[in-house]
Amino acid sequence: MAGASHPRRMKVAVVGATGVAGQQFLTALENHPWFELKRLAASERSAGKRYKDALKDASSGATRWFCNAPCPKPYLELHVEEASKLVLDDIDIVFTAIETEPAKEVEPLYAKKCPVISTASAFRYENDVPVFLPGINGDHAALLELQRKNRGFKGFITPGPNCTTVGLAISLKPLYDAFGVASVIMTSMQAVSGAGRSPGVLSYDITDNVIPYIPKEEEKVQKETQKILGVLANGEIQPAPFGVSCTCTRVNVLDGHLESVFVSLKRQASLDEVKEVWRKGYQELLELKLPTAPPEMIHYTEEPFRPQPRLDRDMHDGMTTVIGRLRVDHVLPHGIKYVLLSHNTKMGAAKGAILTAEYLIRRGVIS
Numbered sequence: 465m466a467g468a469s470h471p472r473r474m475k476v477a478v479v480g481a482t483g484v485a486g487q488q489f490l491t492a493l494e495n496h497p498w499f500e501l502k503r504l505a506a507s508e509r510s511a512g513k514r515y516k517d518a519l520k521d522a523s524s525g526a527t528r529w530f531c532n533a534p535c536p537k538p539y540l541e542l543h544v545e546e547a548s549k550l551v552l553d554d555i556d557i558v559f560t561a562i563e564t565e566p567a568k569e570v571e572p573l574y575a576k577k578c579p580v581i582s583t584a585s586a587f588r589y590e591n592d593v594p595v596f597l598p599g600i601n602g603d604h605a606a607l608l609e610l611q612r613k614n615r616g617f618k619g620f621i622t623p624g625p626n627c628t629t630v631g632l633a634i635s636l637k638p639l640y641d642a643f644g645v646a647s648v649i650m651t652s653m654q655a656v657s658g659a660g661r662s663p664g665v666l667s668y669d670i671t672d673n674v675i676p677y678i679p680k681e682e683e684k685v686q687k688e689t690q691k692i693l694g695v696l697a698n699g700e701i702q703p704a705p706f707g708v709s710c711t712c713t714r715v716n717v718l719d720g721h722l723e724s725v726f727v728s729l730k731r732q733a734s735l736d737e738v739k740e741v742w743r744k745g746y747q748e749l750l751e752l753k754l755p756t757a758p759p760e761m762i763h764y765t766e767e768p769f770r771p772q773p774r775l776d777r778d779m780h781d782g783m784t785t786v787i788g789r790l791r792v793d794h795v796l797p798h799g800i801k802y803v804l805l806s807h808n809t810k811m812g813a814a815k816g817a818i819l820t821a822e823y824l825i826r827r828g829v830i831s
């Protein structure tokens with residue numbers, strides 16, 4: 465982890481700590497230079513238990529730990545609180561990793577007291593809520609002041625994008641700024657961890673199989689991409705004015721969403737120019753030297769058989785969008801096409817949310 469300094473370590477809570485994204489928060493917060501994990505919360509099922517007991521399956525007794533890295537030992541002994549009763553007296557920031565319905569109830573309770581950085585979709589489409597992706601839409605933070613006034617919050621709610629939107633938006637931003645974007649067509653091949661533990665994907669359904677539909681996913685990616693790349697004016701975000709058309713599928717891969725992307729640019733660009741804007745994009749973000757930021761937000765590989773989920777998802781600990789197979793597309797006007805890979809539970813969820821918190825601290829939005 466890069467050694468950026470910060471005056472005091474902020475105390476943070478993770479809600480949904482037992483789930484797939486929640487567990488990634490725990491591994492990412494161990495030894496974090498700016499944050500100290502003080503409290504864990506989950507559903508009634510886990511409340512009152514020590515974390516190591518809450519991880520156990522009630523019927524089999526198996527421990528359901530999903531991350532490659534082991535659970536940091538001190539966290540195993542923490543008591544899990546019920547999300548709706550989480551005590552925030554000593555907490556500076558809440559990270560949430562729960563489904564939309566409970567998030568709708570508890571995130572406003574938390575935001576009354578402190579900033580809430582969410583992985584859930586509950587508030588993503590509200591007018592006074594930005595969908596942050598550090599390095600892309602930092603100026604959307606101005607909406608948070610309006611949100612505070614509208615809702616009487618001392619803190620605020622700021623969700624990150626859906627995990628499938630993350631890599632797509634990261635790849636599009638430099639293209640949009642340099643050449644303009646007329647339209648985007650994307651087909652995703654999404655990992656099973658993206659469905660979480662509950663409801664999750666049954667191995668019996670996904671083994672030897674591809675499932676060609678993920679409910680609500682395509683609409684989320686389309687709307688969020690336009691919002692993230694949109695312009696904030698007069699207190700609202702005008703969505704980016706290009707069409708986004710998606711097909712989202714679930715494949716037999718553990719982690720890492722692969723996406724086949726076709727972009728019609730507004731003006732002609734050579735493949736070298738495209739690679740150059742990807743290489744130079746995100747310099748401003750990288751110069752902030754945030755602890756969770758990777759050395760490169762985008763890595764372009766010339767190897768035609770890459771990116772591959774198993775080989776490339778953990779590049780820079782899952783924080784880098786790996787792009788390959790850039791070609792000219794002769795069907796779309798000024799068309800290009802490429803394949804990208806983004807780690808859905810790291811940059812696409814927990815570590816992406818932590819990066820957002822670091823960014824907002826560096827910008828003075830969280831103090």
Ligand SMILES: NC(=O)c1ccc[n+]([C@@H]2O[C@H](COP(=O)([O-])OP(=O)(O)OC[C@H]3O[C@@H](n4cnc5c(N)ncnc54)[C@H](OP(=O)(O)O)[C@@H]3O)[C@@H](O)[C@H]2O)c1
Pocket residue numbers: 479480481482483484485486505506507508509510511547548560561562563564566583584585625626627657658659660661662663808809812813
């Ligand atoms: N998985 C990903 O790749 C990914 C990526 C981006 C965003 N997200 C978003 O992150 C959120 C969590 O996803 P996940 O994949 O981690 O799901 P998950 O594995 O199913 O975990 C769900 C978590 O929510 C808790 N929970 C369930 N019902 C609750 C309730 N009524 N009140 C409070 N907590 C409750 C569970 O606690 P118990 O153990 O006590 O039941 C568990 O900790 C979702 O909104 C998802 O869309 C996930």
